[in-house]
Amino acid sequence: MKTNQSQFALMGLLSLGEMSGYDLKQLSEWSVGHFWREGYGQIYPSLKRLAVDGMVKKRTERNAGRPERIVYTLTAAGKKALQAWLKVRAEPEVPRSELLLKVFFGGLTDADTVTEHIERKLTACEKELEELKATRARVEREGGRHPQKPFWLMTLSYGEYMAKAQEEWCKDMLKELKKITKSR
Amino acid sequence: MKTNQSQFALMGLLSLGEMSGYDLKQLSEWSVGHFWREGYGQIYPSLKRLAVDGMVKKRTERNAGRPERIVYTLTAAGKKALQAWLKVRAEPEVPRSELLLKVFFGGLTDADTVTEHIERKLTACEKELEELKATRARVEREGGRHPQKPFWLMTLSYGEYMAKAQEEWCKDMLKELKKITKSR
DNA sequence: CGTAGCATGTAAGTTGTTACATGATTCG
DNA sequence: CGAATCATGTAACAACTTACATGCTACG
Numbered sequence: 001m002k003t004n005q006s007q008f009a010l011m012g013l014l015s016l017g018e019m020s021g022y023d024l025k026q027l028s029e030w031s032v033g034h035f036w037r038e039g040y041g042q043i044y045p046s047l048k049r050l051a052v053d054g055m056v057k058k059r060t061e062r063n064a065g066r067p068e069r070i071v072y073t074l075t076a077a078g079k080k081a082l083q084a085w086l087k088v089r090a091e092p093e094v095p096r097s098e099l100l101l102k103v104f105f106g107g108l109t110d111a112d113t114v115t116e117h118i119e120r121k122l123t124a125c126e127k128e129l130e131e132l133k134a135t136r137a138r139v140e141r142e143g144g145r146h147p148q149k150p151f152w153l154m155t156l157s158y159g160e161y162m163a164k165a166q167e168e169w170c171k172d173m174l175k176e177l178k179k180i181t182k183s184r
Numbered sequence: 185m186k187t188n189q190s191q192f193a194l195m196g197l198l199s200l201g202e203m204s205g206y207d208l209k210q211l212s213e214w215s216v217g218h219f220w221r222e223g224y225g226q227i228y229p230s231l232k233r234l235a236v237d238g239m240v241k242k243r244t245e246r247n248a249g250r251p252e253r254i255v256y257t258l259t260a261a262g263k264k265a266l267q268a269w270l271k272v273r274a275e276p277e278v279p280r281s282e283l284l285l286k287v288f289f290g291g292l293t294d295a296d297t298v299t300e301h302i303e304r305k306l307t308a309c310e311k312e313l314e315e316l317k318a319t320r321a322r323v324e325r326e327g328g329r330h331p332q333k334p335f336w337l338m339t340l341s342y343g344e345y346m347a348k349a350q351e352e353w354c355k356d357m358l359k360e361l362k363k364i365t366k367s368r
Numbered sequence: 369c370g371t372a373g374c375a376t377g378t379a380a381g382t383t384g385t386t387a388c389a390t391g392a393t394t395c396g
Numbered sequence: 397c398g399a400a401t402c403a404t405g406t407a408a409c410a411a412c413t414t415a416c417a418t419g420c421t422a423c424g
Binding site: 031092094095097099106114117124155166 | 287339
């Protein structure tokens with residue numbers, strides 16, 4: 001059996017304050033976006049289900065001249081369930097890397113193709129590092145002295161460690177590939 | 185639309201030689217296992233579909249006193265499709281980390297819970313590094329001077345870079361957490 | 369007047385996971 | 397004689413993605 005992790009992610013965000021589905025998407029993008037992503041197609045149905053299960057409470061906000069908002073609040077039951085989930089050990093992640101698959105079977109095409117794949121990855125890593133930097137600045141700015149801030153920074157660190165390691169790998173492999181291409 | 189990546193993973197492995205579904209599972213575990221995992225529930229139906237699509241050809245092997253084997257061979261059409269796929273740029277991965285989610289919302293429980301999560305992760309990283317070491321040795325031994333060997337080693341490097349970076353992150357965060365716990 | 373942002377959702381399709389089901393042989 | 401390994405598969409479910417569908421406001 002699987003615990004529906006998307007739902008807990010949403011509940012976690014709702015623990016920071018009441019929000020609409022739209023808000024959740026916006027907030028998730030920069031806060032947990034580098035390790036967890038949800039689309040609207042996942043968010044709206046999940047919220048409905050959470051409401052049915054009594055984990056969240058919904059309230060409709062009618063604002064003159066703007067679209068209606070449905071604001072969700074985490075209930076006491078929801079908070080309890082969330083805290084219980086936080087204590088359960090995380091399942092090991094199932095790895096799935098299309099890029100590595102294409103590197104692994106790279107010998108079936110030419111080394112140039114593999115080089116291109118890795119160059120693209122390198123660019124992506126650099127972009128990722130930029131984004132993490134911006135997010136870190138934003139957390140420092142907006143996070144104030146929120147008690148959970150140290151934990152937020154830890155996940156940011158994770159992203160930075162990974163992106164840097166990937167960047168290094170890319171650079172090293174590009175060197176390798178040059179050697180291979182030359183020796184042919 | 186999505187290109188079915190599982191199928192290409194299987195086709196890639198079949199490019200190394202004809203194999204049964206069972207063989208594919210065994211080979212995949214140590215060869216691409218650290219970045220790609222398939223279960224039988226995925227393998228057998230995929231092979232059937234690949235056969236229908238003419239990407240692979242099947243042949244039944246009857247061995248006295250042992251279970252029947254269905255051996256699959258990559259067809260010319262299959263190889264062509266595989267090579268075409270190898271040239272298509274890899275989609276950026278969708279990140280999903282239950283661990284980081286539990287760290288991010290760690291403030292909702294106690295710091296000890298987060299510490300436990302990270303300690304478990306650290307152990308997993310060390311185990312992973314051991315396995316990668318063993319795999320590297322195995323590739324060196326069994327890979328001979330296979331032309332694709334350099335590419336195989338690149339994916340192994342990736343695993344090593346990542347596992348080491350994760351290990352480091354865990355250690356650094358455990359130090360951080362000690363500081364947090366003490367200051368309370 | 370067009371585009372971007374705010375705001376909510378559904379439907380269909382694909383994938384992936386888990387549990388179930390079977391049965392022979394070999395090794396300790 | 398029990399466990400592990402070889403060997404193949406199905407059914408049910410859960411999850412995820414994508415495309416579709418709508419409509420208002422603010423801004424340039």
